[in-house]
Amino acid sequence: MEDEVDRLVAAWRRERPDLDVEPLEVLSRVSRLARHLDRARRLAFSEHQLEPWEFDVLTSLRRAGAPYQLSPGQLLTQTLVTSGTMTNRIDRLTKKGLVERLPDPSDRRGVLVRLTPEGRDRADEALAGLLAQERAILAQLSRAQRGELAALLRRLTAPFDNIPG
Amino acid sequence: MEDEVDRLVAAWRRERPDLDVEPLEVLSRVSRLARHLDRARRLAFSEHQLEPWEFDVLTSLRRAGAPYQLSPGQLLTQTLVTSGTMTNRIDRLTKKGLVERLPDPSDRRGVLVRLTPEGRDRADEALAGLLAQERAILAQLSRAQRGELAALLRRLTAPFDNIPG
DNA sequence: ATCAAGTTTCTTGATATCGAGTATCTCGAT
DNA sequence: ATCGAGATACTCGATATCAAGAAACTTGAT
Numbered sequence: 001m002e003d004e005v006d007r008l009v010a011a012w013r014r015e016r017p018d019l020d021v022e023p024l025e026v027l028s029r030v031s032r033l034a035r036h037l038d039r040a041r042r043l044a045f046s047e048h049q050l051e052p053w054e055f056d057v058l059t060s061l062r063r064a065g066a067p068y069q070l071s072p073g074q075l076l077t078q079t080l081v082t083s084g085t086m087t088n089r090i091d092r093l094t095k096k097g098l099v100e101r102l103p104d105p106s107d108r109r110g111v112l113v114r115l116t117p118e119g120r121d122r123a124d125e126a127l128a129g130l131l132a133q134e135r136a137i138l139a140q141l142s143r144a145q146r147g148e149l150a151a152l153l154r155r156l157t158a159p160f161d162n163i164p165g
Numbered sequence: 166m167e168d169e170v171d172r173l174v175a176a177w178r179r180e181r182p183d184l185d186v187e188p189l190e191v192l193s194r195v196s197r198l199a200r201h202l203d204r205a206r207r208l209a210f211s212e213h214q215l216e217p218w219e220f221d222v223l224t225s226l227r228r229a230g231a232p233y234q235l236s237p238g239q240l241l242t243q244t245l246v247t248s249g250t251m252t253n254r255i256d257r258l259t260k261k262g263l264v265e266r267l268p269d270p271s272d273r274r275g276v277l278v279r280l281t282p283e284g285r286d287r288a289d290e291a292l293a294g295l296l297a298q299e300r301a302i303l304a305q306l307s308r309a310q311r312g313e314l315a316a317l318l319r320r321l322t323a324p325f326d327n328i329p330g
Numbered sequence: 331a332t333c334a335a336g337t338t339t340c341t342t343g344a345t346a347t348c349g350a351g352t353a354t355c356t357c358g359a360t
Numbered sequence: 361a362t363c364g365a366g367a368t369a370c371t372c373g374a375t376a377t378c379a380a381g382a383a384a385c386t387t388g389a390t
Binding site: 051053081082084085088089092107108109110 | 346347348349350353354355356
Binding site for chain 1: 184190195197228230289296299303311327
């Protein structure tokens with residue numbers, strides 16, 4: 001089946017036959033799919049009164065394991081936002097009672113963000129819902145195809161995740 | 166090579182061995198890669214004094230072909246933003262002299278957004294830069310792998326792009 | 331002709347994000 | 361001991377986004 005990127009690439013080949021737009025076949029699809037996923041996630045989380053950004057922070061803490069705490073800096077590398085954004089997110093989650101801020105005992109510059117019991121429950125509930133939704137989206141592919149797709153994507157993400165990025 | 170999603174999935178398997186988190190292998194990589202690409206694009210465009218959102222609108226008009234005009238509604242489906250956002254974007258691009266608003270002759274509710282000559286030049290310059298950057302990112306994959314990756318992604322984007330979405 | 335339903339774009343208010351700069355602290359070298 | 365470079369989280373102002381609803385218009389049915 002055709003998608004919007006097929007149309008986009010065809011249009012460029014018509015308008016700019018001098019350019020090789022092959023890269024768009026992959027990377028425009030990645031960007032557009034991510035936006036579609038954002039919308040779908042927003043909808044799925046609204047049942048749990050959670051915003052996508054709240055989910056991202058809470059689950060980062062959740063999968064760190066007991067006692068469910070990370071530094072703001074560690075949260076940055078997981079969520080790919082700036083430090084100003086993370087400060088703001090922690091403030092708002094604290095006000096909602098889903099996380100709390102603790103001083104880092106080993107570094108007085110540092111702070112530890114800890115999940116509250118309610119925050120943990122909310123994260124667990126929302127995760128189950130998200131996985132169900134994502135499974136439905138991925139039903140377009142066989143198990144083997146999903147594995148292949150994951151492996152190909154890893155080759156593109158790894159350089160960003162490992163080098164300073 | 167390992168990436169952040171490998172670590173994320175391993176953490177979930179440790180913390181929630183009862184859940185099947187396989188969907189994350191694909192979709193978390195898509196979301197994270199898109200964020201990395203956003204950052205990279207922002208950097209690449211700053212040489213041309215363009216923001217990513219400006220590029221998206223200008224190139225949508227550019228590849229529509231002469232006379233380089235589309236309705237705000239058509240721009241919505243290409244850029245996946247809300248109508249309020251698009252109104253605001255058109256306002257700002259108009260102020261910068263890169264697009265202009267014309268009344269739609271066949272529908273008095275409607276508006277046509279047209280690229281100015283300067284807008285067209287800016288779009289063309291920035292596109293060349295973007296393609297160079299994307300080619301570098303995709304050098305991790307062979308030509309055949311890129312084709313495979315594009316085909317697999319198409320299966321996921323097509324339902325969003327064709328059904329109402 | 332008129333009306334109801336649907337469309338197209340715009341307005342508005344709340345909110346989230348970024349970037350740049352700042353204050354505090356750590357740590358290794360001297 | 362002290363200094364300077366680097367790390368860490370935060371502040372602040374500017375800006376972009378979204379959601380919901382309003383305004384203007386079209387279209388098809390009566």
